[in-house]
Amino acid sequence: MTKYIAFDFDGTLVDSQNIAISVVNQLAKKHNFKSIEKENIDYLKSLSVLERCKFLNVPVYKLPFWAPEFYRIYKDSIKHLCFFDGISDLLNQLADLDYKLAIISSNSENIIRDFLKRKQIENVDQIFCSSNLFGKNKVIKKFLKKNKLKNSELIYVGDESRDIIACKEVGVEIIWVSWGYDSIDTIKEESPDYIAKEPQDILSIVKSLSD
Known part of the structure; x- marks a missing residue:
């Protein structure tokens, strides 16, 4: 039971979709990978996490290193969550x-x-x-x-x-x-x-x- x-x-x-997209796009500018555009959101939802990384040119092995930065920026927007x-x-x-x-x-x-x-x-x-x-x-x-x-x-x-x-x-x-x-x-x-x-x-x- x-x-x-x-x-x-x-x-x-x-x-948290809008917050997450905003954070990703801020990181994209800093780390030189592809930003998420509005017209790509539905398509990205149809992909796995690994496929999304490939589409955005995000090296998967770098995700653990970028995670603290991601959550630090995310936390600044928590009032909108x-x-x-x-x-x-x-x-x-x-x-x-x-x-x-x-x-x-x-x-x-x-x-x-x-x-x-x-x-x-x-x-x-x-x-x-x-x-x-x-x-x-x-x-x-x-x-x-x-x-x-x-x-x-x-x-x-x-x-x-x-x-x-x-x-x-x-x-x-x-x-x-x-x-x-x-x-x-x-x-x-x-x-x-x-x-x-x-x-x-x-x-x-x-x-x-x-x-």
Whole structure:
């Protein structure tokens, strides 16, 4: 039976697309890679992370070195960050049903905690983060181990194909949300366990699992 519901942050809980594009474009000027243009956004959503890097001429091996700079600039724009419509209510509804809530993200823990404090969100029990874009499976394993959970006691909610891949590697079920960074075409081959087209779908899915 599900005890914890863990959420990705960017693209799942919060609408950070404009902030992320702005930060990427600032880094593009400094490090001489291709900027993101408005007409390319939908196309980029159809690509994997590695394919996006190739399209933007971003050397993948440099991502860990640029991550601190990315989050430093991101943090300066946190006042413009907001929940997707319906997410705040969803978190309250899930907490009222006695589910424990967590965030497992590639973003900075300081940014996430600052955002939750600004929004006066107190029902998120734990936050686990890793700056490694492709290391979320290890973070999920760490979360399971720390909380002494069986795989079946956690369900993850995310918006990218790499979230699905990480969950399948660990053996945790995932709800993929359609309002984030990856399009439906990007994740079809990964076959998420559940698909949510709006936040209330997450509530319905979770309730159905406890019936």
